[in-house]
Amino acid sequence: MTVNVDPVVIMKQEVGKAAASRVKSDSIVGLGTGSTTAYAIEYLGERLRKGELKNIVGIPTSFQAEVLAKKYRIPLTSLDTVDRIDIAIDGADEVDPNKNLIKGGGAAHTREKVVDSLADLFIVVVDSGKLVDKLGSTFLLPVEVIPMAVAPVMRSLEKLGGKPELRMGVKKAGPVVTDQGNLVIDVKFDRIDDPACLEKTINNIPGVLENGLFIGVADIILVGEIKEDRPLVREII
The missing domain is CATH 3.40.50.1360 (Rossmann fold)
Structure with a gap:
């Protein structure tokens, strides 16, 4: 065979x-x-x-x-x-x-x-x-956030030009929970022209633990x- x-x-x-x-x-x-x-x-x-x-x-x-x-x-x-x-x-x-x-x-x-x-x-x-060629072309930018801050962080990400969505579980009711017990917001940016600047800006939003830009x-x-x-x-x- x-x-x-x-x-x-x-x-x-x-x-x-x-x-x-x-x-x-x-x-x-x-x-x-x-x-x-x-x-x-x-x-x-x-x-x-x-x-x-x-x-x-x-x-x-x-x-x-x-x-x-x-x-x-x-x-x-x-x-x-x-x-x-x-x-x-x-x-x-x-x-x-x-x-x-x-x-x-x-x-x-x-x-x-x-x-x-x-x-x-x-x-x-x-x-x-x-x-x-440019980051954000095919993949959404993940942002790990403490649970109590999801709503204000999403508003801040929208002000930066992003379209945020809370990541939901697959074969699981409710959102994805990280190993640290936090939640993940996936953000669509039409273009990321300055990834180094965006990495720092997002990480300075109160309630954000870390984002997925590795510069x-x-x-x-x-x-x-x-x-x-x-x-x-x-x-x-």
């Missing part, structure tokens, strides 16, 4: 492996969130099991990353016990030509920004469909592509 393997799945696996292969022994590793990063976590566990890697510890950016790390027997630690992060691997929902990102499709962008920003080397793993944080983008039904990994530095 012939088994058809989805080339997109293989491509994500290859990008995840390419990122995980850059991790060295004796490293503190930021473990990101998302389907492609999940393959990187799996491959890190495989490298540990085979003895290719020794003495690494992970810092998860979400409950999902924590569960996967435990599944693949990657030791975990926290920011309370370390003074550095050597390398972080994470996905993105959009990447612009300046390596700026929109993240937060998994509602984990606050913890992701903390971990990814602290890393000496931050590697982003994406497929080519995440590459855009000047990424070091390397690993892009998975499919050409002639073959998965390829391209590097953007």
